[in-house]
Amino acid sequence: MTRLRLNGFAALLLVAVGVALVRGIPVATIPDVLSEGIGDQIGDTMLTIGLGAMVGRVMGDAGAAQRIAGKLLDAFGPRWVQVAMVVTSMLIGVTMFYEVAFVIIVPIAFTLVWVTGAKLLWVGLPMSIALSTMHSFLPPHPGPTAVAAAFHASVGLTLFYGLFVAVPAGALIALTWPRLPFVARMTPAIPKGLVSDREFTDEEMPGLGWSLFVALFPVVLIVAAAVTDMAASGDSPFLHAVAFVGSAPIALLLTLCLAVWAFGPRIGRSLSDVGASCGSAAQAMAMILLVIGAGGAFKNVLVEGGISDYIKDVTDGWSISPIVLAWLVAVILRIALGSATVAVVTASGVALPLLAGSGVHPEVMVLAVACGSIAFSHVNDPGFWLFKEYFNLSVIEAIKVRTSYTTVLAVLGLGGVLAVEWVLDALSL
Template sequence: MPLVVVGISVLVLLLLMTRVRLNGFAALLLVAVAVAVVQGIPVMDIPDVLSEGIGGQIGDTMLTIGLGAMVGRVMGDSGAAQRIAGKILDSFGPRWVQVAMVVTSMLIGVTMFYEVAFIIIVPIAFTLVRVTGANLLWVGLPMSIALSTMHSFLPPHPGPTAVAATFHASVGLTLFYGLFIAIPAGALVALLWPRLPFIRAMHPSIPKGLVSEREFTDEEMPGLGWSLFVALFPVVLIAGAAVTDMAVSGDSPVLHTIAFLGSAPIALLLTLLLAIWAFGPRIGRSLTEVSSSCTSAAQAMAMILLVIGAGGAFKNVLVEGGISDYIKDVTHGWSISPIILAWLIAVILRVALGSATVAVVTASGVVLPLLAGSGTSPEMMVLAVSCGSIAFSHVNDPGFWLFKEYFNLSVIQAIKVRTSYTTVLSVLGLGGVLAAEWAVGVLGL
């Protein structure tokens, strides 16, 4: 019954947004309330459940998305984004711009959350689209697919790291094995998907307010050195903190300071301050002009944040409604390969709840008892659960709404694009894990 409720709620949400044309924020909240009532959540508790879901989601994303959007707009309005985009075109050429986006996204995405890396790179993608006249999805989709792969498959991202702790797996070895799966799978899908006919038939426009529409002359743009320095500054801080956390154990003020500076909100806040100076007074632009760029970015982000928050409310209602416990009971005692079982449970939870983190944590708890006597590598089990958690991203996933809004797609279009590519990545990931397990067994690693 709970899974039927999930299915019906998704269909109703799609109907409200496509046929009735109801605003996404209102539609998500309306469906969330209905699901809460059907699942037996006390009426007096529903407002708190909704608020908790919105607060948890916005708390995780508002600072990252808001600060990142401001950095991107400041860089765009100063010409810095165009300078970087021009360098990419000069280095790779228009024909290889997708390869450039995949390489950049994978390098940055190894240590950075999907949302953070997305917000940092997307202004460059928008500028490339404007300069080259290419389809937005032709340039932006490879970036998103590469980032999704890195975020979902590999530690030190939160899902895989949490599962590694549950299974007592080596984070370093999990990352080592995972790279051999994530890089070919991510690159294959990233380069293939924009070429599919149903993707090429879509022609979304860049959302207004998120990127400068002005085309700068070479003399007006800041230098490449400063442009790259500001763009990579948060990457260095966040990646440095992640690598330090993996390589160094202990409890000292220095490590706490590194972790503080490497947290996404602080790293992006420092980057914004740097960008305001580097692309403001340093090159003769007034602080009033730079402040106007920040205000424009914030206004453009308002509805995006509301929709993402409502997605968090919908997700929380499903979690509080006991759907994860129901899935635990249903899958208990299934007699199949531990790796396939781990992947399958993560997929079911991902479809039902939307949250990849909830899916991997719950799935790891379900399959943990099977690990001891199975002889399966704990690192492979981590990768199996992580791969399962990326599948079927749809309307109960807040990341789905970030993707939809930034690429200016309809709900149906976003399902066709994002739901399909996340599912294919998940299946390829499972195949890669099974192949890696066989190879490790044969080679005796």
């Protein structure tokens, strides 16, 4: 991709086939391994990203995104637009997956760029960094939640301790990275088809109430489902209904239906105009989804090739702090496999035997593994491609920006986790 300028979709598939051959995966089963990886990855992300992009475009073409962006500017001022993005992203990102929150907030970031004339990364990068931090560090996101279950740790305490690590680390990197010279020199343009370039008058834009209601509707549904899942247990029809409505694809589908009406017939726009907005968003997402799917194929080849088992066997005998070991194994697996969830689950299997006699609080071990899983995001991470394509960067530029910020976040996270354990030990004396 970097030397031959080969398309990312083709490059990832070629490398996946090559690795499969080197790792001894039977030739006859390689197509099935690739298809399974693509299916798993696209199944997880296509509905979320596709529906989210449509909601964002419908809001943008109706002026709702401009209305919200304008109110954020009024509240924070152009000088503090990065703070506005960090605060918004952290509040939404506490319970929402990175990809879901990203596609919901990014139209507002694009509109802020367009209205203020600021650089795309100046506004968009703080949003992405804040969302990455919330998603990787904290439950109820899938990785930390799965590790908390393996360590028999309290999800509530893990979230409480994690906020003391995630919020300062995420805010520090979010406000620092856009100012670094190598980032400031990058001037990507907003990708075509993902945002409206029309400037609306105040009379043409929908009201702030409807604009916020539609934007926050999926957030409320997903948060309600997450809180209900943590607070209640059982097998009642009500809990099943809440979980169904609060799942990301269903929440976004309901939001799209609401947006089509609220920013279509309700304000005098025809359904054909709204449909054209949805179609434009779908066309813009095609290559993003293809590359994300190919990244899933590459990841599945690495998993089927036994990379995670090899790393687990090698690190089993290391005699270092269990906190540092758990973090380091998660980092190595993240580099090798790309999937943060696979990295944290496998790393928890390595660290679990060390927890019993170590005296380390299980919640702290969960955070150590979770922090390690954010490091070194690169071409085998689907989130890398979402970041690259939405911010219109080359592969090298995306590696410089995203790989660097995720790695520094992981290191800061480890420092914060060690500090939390020290404080907890001091309080228990």
